[in-house]
Amino acid sequence: MTKFPNYTKTIFIDGQWLEAHNGNTLPVQNPATLETITEVSYGDEVEAEQAVRAASQAFRKWSAKTARERSQLLYAAYEKMLEHKEELASILTTEQGKPLKEARAEIDSAASYFLWYAEEANRLYGEIIPSSNKHKRLMVIPQPIGVVAAITPWNFPASMITRKLAPALAAGCTVVLKPAPETPLTAYQIVKILEEVGIPKGVVNLVTGDAVSIGQCWMNHPDVRLITFTGSTEVGRLLMKGSADHVKKLSLELGGHAPIIVFDDADLDLAAEMTLASKFRNCGQTCICANRVYVQKTIWDDFLEKLTEKVRRLSIDIGAKETADIGPLINEEAVQKVQRHLEDAVQKGASVIYGGKRWDGPYPGYFFEPTLLVNVTKEMRVMNEETFGPLLPLQPFEEEEEAIRQANDTPYGLAAYIFTDSIHRAYRVMEKLEYGIIGINDVFPAVAEAPFGGVKQSGLGKEGGKEGIFEFVELKYVSMGIRSS
Numbered sequence: 250m251t252k253f254p255n256y257t258k259t260i261f262i263d264g265q266w267l268e269a270h271n272g273n274t275l276p277v278q279n280p281a282t283l284e285t286i287t288e289v290s291y292g293d294e295v296e297a298e299q300a301v302r303a304a305s306q307a308f309r310k311w312s313a314k315t316a317r318e319r320s321q322l323l324y325a326a327y328e329k330m331l332e333h334k335e336e337l338a339s340i341l342t343t344e345q346g347k348p349l350k351e352a353r354a355e356i357d358s359a360a361s362y363f364l365w366y367a368e369e370a371n372r373l374y375g376e377i378i379p380s381s382n383k384h385k386r387l388m389v390i391p392q393p394i395g396v397v398a399a400i401t402p403w404n405f406p407a408s409m410i411t412r413k414l415a416p417a418l419a420a421g422c423t424v425v426l427k428p429a430p431e432t433p434l435t436a437y438q439i440v441k442i443l444e445e446v447g448i449p450k451g452v453v454n455l456v457t458g459d460a461v462s463i464g465q466c467w468m469n470h471p472d473v474r475l476i477t478f479t480g481s482t483e484v485g486r487l488l489m490k491g492s493a494d495h496v497k498k499l500s501l502e503l504g505g506h507a508p509i510i511v512f513d514d515a516d517l518d519l520a521a522e523m524t525l526a527s528k529f530r531n532c533g534q535t536c537i538c539a540n541r542v543y544v545q546k547t548i549w550d551d552f553l554e555k556l557t558e559k560v561r562r563l564s565i566d567i568g569a570k571e572t573a574d575i576g577p578l579i580n581e582e583a584v585q586k587v588q589r590h591l592e593d594a595v596q597k598g599a600s601v602i603y604g605g606k607r608w609d610g611p612y613p614g615y616f617f618e619p620t621l622l623v624n625v626t627k628e629m630r631v632m633n634e635e636t637f638g639p640l641l642p643l644q645p646f647e648e649e650e651e652a653i654r655q656a657n658d659t660p661y662g663l664a665a666y667i668f669t670d671s672i673h674r675a676y677r678v679m680e681k682l683e684y685g686i687i688g689i690n691d692v693f694p695a696v697a698e699a700p701f702g703g704v705k706q707s708g709l710g711k712e713g714g715k716e717g718i719f720e721f722v723e724l725k726y727v728s729m730g731i732r733s734s
């Protein structure tokens with residue numbers, strides 16, 4: 250295990266690393282070994298307020314920098330992240346649990362947002378509108394919204410931060426950031442990198458600490474103009490309600506409940522391989538992972554056999570092992586939730602065809618076997634609630650329309666996946682699925698150059714792509730009267 254110093258100063262405000270004003274700290278646990286990795290500062294509304302003050306003071310100068318100057322800093326951060334990839338991946342795996350190979354992939358992904366928005370910073374164009382009145386000239390200019398509050402989850406502790414920081418900084422905003430308490434060390438390392446590449450003081454501020462009091466401060470602070478949140482739909486709702494008084498702009502990346510539909514004209518080996526990868530990446534703790542699989546009846550037995558064989562070959566282990574395919578869940582509550590969904594399904598008639606219990610391995614952590622369920626029905630919690638664990642229910646269907654109806658029967662709308670070799674079917678079904686992200690014969694849609702985001706109760710707004718920077722911008726419309734002579 251990577252040996253860590255005590256990160257006693259993990260609050261970064263106005264260019265200074267600080268302890269919490271009250272001296273409070275929070276232990277960070279290795280979810281595989283249950284060892285305490287280190288202690289980090291545990292701040293509250295006092296630090297939250299100080300961070301906003303620093304961000305407000307820094308905004309005028311930062312927003313006045315040229316796009317090129319901001320772009321160069323982001324590019325330097327991209328290069329520095331890749332330079333430290335192994336160290337960052339090891340820290341990420343130690344505090345979050347995912348296998349090292351996945352942690353390395355996440356650092357690549359996280360760095361790619363710095364690269365993409367280093368480029369997009371120089372393409373934040375305005376426009377001149379052809380006026381219908383010869384005495385007027387009309388234009389639209391994009392301007393940075395101001396101080397941005399970013400609140401991020403533990404499941405992708407690097408990329409969920411850079412997916413917000415990069416466009417915010419590119420647009421000329423300043424940021425106050427609260428990472429998840431489970432994974433503060435990755436956030437610390439990312440801010441350290443920005444400090445090393447010369448981000449001016451006050452432009453990025455990090456507050457590790459109490460979510461509720463920090464959130465309350467930022468929801469009620471008049472200088473915070475945008476709250477960009479990634480996390481559960483439940484907390485997203487709280488932030489929406491708490492931001493209403495100040496009519497704050499919100500960017501919300503929330504929960505999901507992704508269906509996979511496997512049609513009888515699919516490449517079944519590909520479908521089985523991708524279903525495995527989607528479901529068990531990060532031990533099922535992924536917003537866009539498969540939460541349910543609908544398989545056309547004619548290929549049910551063949552597909553189930555292929556998938557079960559692949560699941561059987563998965564290697565459960567501590568994430569630091571290069572051969573690990575599945576690490577632990579993040580904490581005991583996560584294991585309890587998987588068990589609640591599993592027990593509910595079995596009580597209502599489901600059958601476990603693989604897995605079904607905590608992993609009996611050599612580590613005391615939050616491990617659970619990859620588990621497959623059949624004979625499932627809509628009445629089961631696992632078919633309606635985000636499990637966020639290695640539990641996969643599979644259900645047969647007969648007709649295309651039946652599969653589409655079932656796939657859409659959810660309040661979520663983040664990602665959905667189709668496996669078919671018919672372009673006609675792919676297009677027909679894609680158009681009818683009510684989701685922000687559709688994968689066709691692909692379950693890895695998240696790339697920096699494309700707009701990622703959900704519909705319905707999976708969120709508001711987009712992250713990534715050319716669209717992602719506009720979450721951090723206000724479009725100012727200018728109507729100019731012109732004397733004709």
Ligand SMILES: NC(=O)c1ccc[n+]([C@@H]2O[C@H](COP(=O)([O-])OP(=O)(O)OC[C@H]3O[C@@H](n4cnc5c(N)ncnc54)[C@H](O)[C@@H]3O)[C@@H](O)[C@H]2O)c1
Pocket residue numbers: 400401402403404405409427428429430460461463464465479480481482484485487501502503504505535536537635637663703707708
């Ligand atoms: N749509 C996406 O892009 C996306 C990406 C990753 C995770 N997620 C979702 O996130 C969830 C898992 O992450 P999680 O367990 O960290 O989610 P969570 O909602 O419990 O916590 C997310 C963040 O919000 C903070 N938080 C919690 N309560 C708060 C409050 N009252 N006020 C202010 N902040 C508060 C947490 O400390 C953390 O930093 C899943 O639902 C997953 O689908 C969505």
Ligand SMILES: O=C[C@H](O)CS(=O)(=O)O
Pocket residue numbers: 404405408534535536537695
């Ligand atoms: O958990 C949600 C993340 O957005 C997953 S991904 O990094 O986008 O694949």
